[in-house]
Amino acid sequence: MQDVRNPVDGTRIAYQVVGTGTPLLMVHGTALSHSIWRGFGYAKALQAQYRLILVDMRGHGRSDKPHDSDSYAMDLVVADLLEILDTESPFEPAHVLGYSFGGRAVLSLAIEHSDRVRSLTVGGGSSRPMTGAFDALFFPGCVDALERAGMDGFLEGWGIRRGRPVDPQTAAAFRRNDALALAAYMRRSDVEPGIDDAVLRAMTTPTSMFVGSKDRERRPDTEYAASLIPDCSLTVIEGTDHASAVAASEAVLASLIPFLNQN
Structure with a gap:
């Protein structure tokens, strides 16, 4: 693992580089880490x-995990990604891909620093205000559950809401998190404003989006954003919800690889 420090607040951000060719920045979702791209087969399919x-x-993986909610402001998150690009791809725009929280982050990156982004792929993302998003996405009171009962309590509540237990791979990834850091991130996300529709309509970065057909909360948000961004393509991953869409790598890659190749 390598790392950089955010130039604004000094937070250390860990990352790993694999493969050769055109740079592709990949950003995971809530409570996961960079390891999902290997675990779900993306790295094997793309690294050549x-x-x-x-x-x-x-707040995730091997990066610093502050417990202060203001440390998770979106401008700081974008600055993290920009510092990595400044280090790893200073002279060449990169493809960027993000899922869920990562999707919102790379969307913001592409809007604020379009010259650094060759193409944008957003999975299960939203441009709308984040108020109540985690209660809707996981279950009501999920942040309180993290603070009170830790990750096991959170996973139990999420499984009840889904009507079935969270899959073992996702659950294991969630359990590797610092529950208080994750709660701080969620509380900050709850007050993040939306991205104005006019800003999305003015985007020029080639953009693709994907979302699970059973993702009750994020499918409408993803479809709405895709309808505003010029020439944005949208792929619906059949039979998947928010937790399982990114794991359906074969279906995601079927649309992602041609999109990357043409940009």
């Missing part, structure tokens, strides 16, 4: 053609 920059977001 792309130089994969696999990030552990602040």
